[in-house]
Amino acid sequence: MTAFRTLDSVDVANKRVLLRVDLNVPMDNGVVTDATRIDRVLPTIREIADKGGKVILLAHFGRPKGRSEKDSLAPVAKEVARHLGRPVGFAEDCVGPAANAAVDAMKPGDIVLLENTRFHPEEEKNDPAFVKALAENGDIWVSDAFSAAHRAHASTEGLGHVLPAYAGRTMQAEVEALSKALEAPRRPVLAVVGGAKVSSKLDLLGNLVKKVDVLVIGGGMANTFLAAQGKAVGKSLCEKDLLDTARAILDAAKAAGCEIVLPVDATVASEFKAHAPSKVVSVDGVGPDDMILDIGPASIAAVNARLAKARTLVWNGPFGAFELEPFDAGTTAVAREAARLTRAGELLSVAGGGDTVSALNHAGVGEAFSYVSTAGGAFLEWLEGKDLPGVRVLRA
Numbered sequence: 001m002t003a004f005r006t007l008d009s010v011d012v013a014n015k016r017v018l019l020r021v022d023l024n025v026p027m028d029n030g031v032v033t034d035a036t037r038i039d040r041v042l043p044t045i046r047e048i049a050d051k052g053g054k055v056i057l058l059a060h061f062g063r064p065k066g067r068s069e070k071d072s073l074a075p076v077a078k079e080v081a082r083h084l085g086r087p088v089g090f091a092e093d094c095v096g097p098a099a100n101a102a103v104d105a106m107k108p109g110d111i112v113l114l115e116n117t118r119f120h121p122e123e124e125k126n127d128p129a130f131v132k133a134l135a136e137n138g139d140i141w142v143s144d145a146f147s148a149a150h151r152a153h154a155s156t157e158g159l160g161h162v163l164p165a166y167a168g169r170t171m172q173a174e175v176e177a178l179s180k181a182l183e184a185p186r187r188p189v190l191a192v193v194g195g196a197k198v199s200s201k202l203d204l205l206g207n208l209v210k211k212v213d214v215l216v217i218g219g220g221m222a223n224t225f226l227a228a229q230g231k232a233v234g235k236s237l238c239e240k241d242l243l244d245t246a247r248a249i250l251d252a253a254k255a256a257g258c259e260i261v262l263p264v265d266a267t268v269a270s271e272f273k274a275h276a277p278s279k280v281v282s283v284d285g286v287g288p289d290d291m292i293l294d295i296g297p298a299s300i301a302a303v304n305a306r307l308a309k310a311r312t313l314v315w316n317g318p319f320g321a322f323e324l325e326p327f328d329a330g331t332t333a334v335a336r337e338a339a340r341l342t343r344a345g346e347l348l349s350v351a352g353g354g355d356t357v358s359a360l361n362h363a364g365v366g367e368a369f370s371y372v373s374t375a376g377g378a379f380l381e382w383l384e385g386k387d388l389p390g391v392r393v394l395r396a
């Protein structure tokens with residue numbers, strides 16, 4: 001199905017394999033709270049190590065501005081080792097002397113994780129000198145990071161131009177599963193887009209409304225649309241400079257015949273904290289000190305009514321700050337209804353994104369969805385019909 005160069009077409013024995021993975025996992029105080037992304041890359045790591053390759057893991061974490069303790073991959077290395085049941089070394093930089101020394105000391109079958117690639121701003125610039133510095137430690141590059149393949153960064157794309165490039169098993173599996181599930185979806189198709197990465201996901205909604213029948217907008221994303229309609233959003237997460245973009249998306253949806261569903265009520269609090277005193281208000285009654293942290297019961301009912309009519313669901317981004325109780329209520333209620341409809345054979349449900357997967361697991365329904373992707377933004381861009389740079393570079 002895919003025209004990738006895969007691990008089937010390369011002998012990795014004794015080779016230094018730069019393996020790009022997505023270890024941007026949800027964390028709370030240095031503890032990994034959902035290990036789905038780690039578990040998904042274990043088969044590729046094992047296969048390369050068992051064939052005698054040296055596995056050099058490259059990954060990003062968060063969106064740091066320079067080096068920061070909080071965004072170190074050191075705790076993630078320990079978690080990868082625990083899930084793998086094998087030792088995983090760690091180097092305190094992804095290029096330069098620390099990386100070179102760690103790689104030089106490797107034997108066939110060894111595994112080492114290099115520190116956060118985003119500690120170097122050159123990563124996101126896909127800077128040729130930085131690509132060269134990364135490439136010094138590899139004979140080949142394997143990408144297993146479908147969920148970061150929408151980024152044309154040095155480690156997700158650049159390396160594919162300077163080293164022989166191959167798709168890992170997760171990359172293969174993601175593209176195959178999403179193609180199979182969504183190439184000719186049963187209609188109506190309902191998309192849910194929520195979460196907090198408003199600026200990086202807002203633009204793509206303009207194309208998405210041409211592909212789906214109903215677009216439900218929730219989470220932090222919805223606040224920008226509510227503000228674009230002239231509603232007060234108090235202290236809520238909101239991209240005030242993107243109100244015109246939001247209005248253009250509403251117009252594009254109308255032109256495409258896509259129904260847009262926005263929250264009609266919200267659970268608000270004055271602090272971003274678990275068990276902060278909260279109340280349910282209409283979206284017309286959000287006060288100046290209120291922070292919208294979840295959708296309210298009327299919105300849940302409206303979404304579930306649309307779900308009952310849908311035949312396919314694609315979902316990225318939670319409806320609220322689900323990590324903080326009770327602001328998980330909206331996401332959990334909709335997730336459970338989607339799971340029920342899927343089990344009943346009435347809905348094909350595909351969800352993706354680091355936090356979305358974590359939210360589904362939190363709701364106890366991760367296993368019930370038809371397919372759970374590790375990817376959020378990449379999944380939405382793939383759905384838009386975009387040729388993702390980190391996928392394109394792997395094509396034979």
Ligand SMILES: Nc1ncnc2c1ncn2[C@@H]1O[C@H](COP(=O)(O)OP(=O)(O)O)[C@@H](O)[C@H]1O
Nearest residue numbers: 195196197219220292320321353354355356376
């Ligand atoms: N109303 C809201 N206000 C602030 N944060 C929110 C709100 N709704 C959802 N979020 C946050 O969105 C984050 C997930 O967003 P995002 O990274 O876009 O999803 P994913 O990782 O699944 O792609 C969660 O950490 C959640 O707390």
Ligand SMILES: O=C(OP(=O)(O)O)[C@H](O)COP(=O)(O)O
Nearest residue numbers: 024147148353354375376377378
């Ligand atoms: O977590 C990720 O994407 P997601 O939040 O869309 O699931 C990827 O690791 C990409 O991270 P980025 O959006 O900071 O480039």
